[in-house]
Amino acid sequence: MRLRLAGAVLLSAAAYYVYLPLPSGVSEPWKLMLLDALFRSFMQASDVAHALGVCHRVHLLNRVVSWVEVIEARSSAAVHVADSTLGGVPTRVFEPSGGSRPKRGVIYFHGGGWALGSGRMRSYDLLCRKMAEDLDAVVMSVDYRLAPEAVFPDQYHDALAASRAFLSAQVLQRYGVDPQRLCVSGDSAGGNLAAAVAQELSSDDTLQVKFKAQALIYPVLQALDFHTPSYQQNQAVPILYRPVMARFWLQYLGADSSLEPLLLANNHSSLDQPGISAEARSRLDWTGLLPAERRKHFRPLVRETGSAGVVGRVPGLTDVRAAPLLAERGVLGRTPKAYVMTCEFDVLRDDGLMYGRRLQDAGVPVTSDHYEDGFHGCMVFAYLPMMSDVGWRSMNNYIRWLDQNL
Numbered sequence: 001m002r003l004r005l006a007g008a009v010l011l012s013a014a015a016y017y018v019y020l021p022l023p024s025g026v027s028e029p030w031k032l033m034l035l036d037a038l039f040r041s042f043m044q045a046s047d048v049a050h051a052l053g054v055c056h057r058v059h060l061l062n063r064v065v066s067w068v069e070v071i072e073a074r075s076s077a078a079v080h081v082a083d084s085t086l087g088g089v090p091t092r093v094f095e096p097s098g099g100s101r102p103k104r105g106v107i108y109f110h111g112g113g114w115a116l117g118s119g120r121m122r123s124y125d126l127l128c129r130k131m132a133e134d135l136d137a138v139v140m141s142v143d144y145r146l147a148p149e150a151v152f153p154d155q156y157h158d159a160l161a162a163s164r165a166f167l168s169a170q171v172l173q174r175y176g177v178d179p180q181r182l183c184v185s186g187d188s189a190g191g192n193l194a195a196a197v198a199q200e201l202s203s204d205d206t207l208q209v210k211f212k213a214q215a216l217i218y219p220v221l222q223a224l225d226f227h228t229p230s231y232q233q234n235q236a237v238p239i240l241y242r243p244v245m246a247r248f249w250l251q252y253l254g255a256d257s258s259l260e261p262l263l264l265a266n267n268h269s270s271l272d273q274p275g276i277s278a279e280a281r282s283r284l285d286w287t288g289l290l291p292a293e294r295r296k297h298f299r300p301l302v303r304e305t306g307s308a309g310v311v312g313r314v315p316g317l318t319d320v321r322a323a324p325l326l327a328e329r330g331v332l333g334r335t336p337k338a339y340v341m342t343c344e345f346d347v348l349r350d351d352g353l354m355y356g357r358r359l360q361d362a363g364v365p366v367t368s369d370h371y372e373d374g375f376h377g378c379m380v381f382a383y384l385p386m387m388s389d390v391g392w393r394s395m396n397n398y399i400r401w402l403d404q405n406l
């Protein structure tokens with residue numbers, strides 16, 4: 001009896017911990033709750049370790065993630081897998097064993113807020129392996145440096161160095177890759193790096209070889225507005241909560257985490273910030289860039305006066321290499337055809353939707369793939385902690401788009 005009672009108490013405590021009210025319409029809510037409970041317990045454990053001075057929270061998180069998720073480079077009959085370097089940056093290379101030559105090529109940047117994750121994690125390993133196999137493509141998954149040790153523009157520079165090497169005659173020849181069939185891709189913070197790299201390299205006239213396509217999965221593209229409709233609507237939707245994204249940005253830009261409340265109040269993009277031009281503002285003005293069905297009843301938060309001098313102290317906020325949505329139309333117009341995947345239940349939804357719209361306005365062919373039941377991270381966590389339906393659907397559609405467009 002006592003045992004049964006203890007069991008019931010424990011069970012309800014666990015259910016209380018896991019349970020989270022989710023918006024109706026999100027795909028398989030219980031799976032998302034479990035994934036979130038997993039993330040939250042890791043986060044809380046690392047917060048405690050951080051507070052006790054044991055180690056930086058990101059280090060503990062990365063240690064746990066490595067322990068649970070990092071796997072050796074294991075080849076299968078279909079795909080040869082090896083850890084190597086690309087332009088001096090550690091990279092896991094997936095080479096299909098059979099098939100024809102020359103092959104397609106994809107360079108991939110993993111997500112994790114520029115601070116977490118690795119191309120050697122099981123989830124990314126599985127994704128890249130599947131891409132290599134299904135597309136008969138050589139896939140290179142880049143382990144750029146991470147925050148807090150590395151901050152902007154280190155991650156960007158690593159992504160760029162790896163991409164330049166990827167486009168070089170030497171690498172293309174060595175792996176038997178077709179210079180006409182190359183794609184740059186990534187998810188979340190990796191989608192940010194992919195977009196930034198696509199802009200920089202398509203505007204570089206010294207390059208002989210260019211990307212044919214860019215595929216951006218729920219990318220993060222701007223840090224000036226934390227009150228887009230999707231930031232407002234999904235601020236409490238797992239796994240990427242609004243304050244967590246603000247913290248990732250501050251860490252990436254090498255700014256103090258104490259600025260978080262200020263960012264969340266949009267005090268850094270108030271009208272009295274001299275560092276933000278009217279043109280820059282128009283590039284993320286969602287009242288014009290988003291369709292009515294996404295704007296819904298939400299109102300923009302634009303302050304007359306904010307916190308003086310923030311943009312001067314954190315110059316990355318207005319740097320296009322950190323925030324690709326701020327690029328001018330001419331630069332966007334030179335980038336390759338694009339696939340932009342977005343999820344309804346994601347604070348970053350509108351970053352992606354606005355970017356897709358601006359690319360299209362600049363004359364770039366864009367496939368906008370929106371998941372009405374999707375949540376941030378769903379594609380990569382298709383396998384974690386269990387098979388997710390929207391994860392599978394989105395992964396298959398992403399690979400199908402590459403198959404038809406690369």
Ligand SMILES: *[C@@H]1O[C@H](CO)[C@@H](O)[C@H](O)[C@H]1NC(C)=O
Nearest residue numbers: 261262265267305306307308
């Ligand atoms: C935002 O700016 C206003 C006006 O300068 C100020 O009163 C307020 O305290 C600031 N809020 C934060 C969170 O910094």
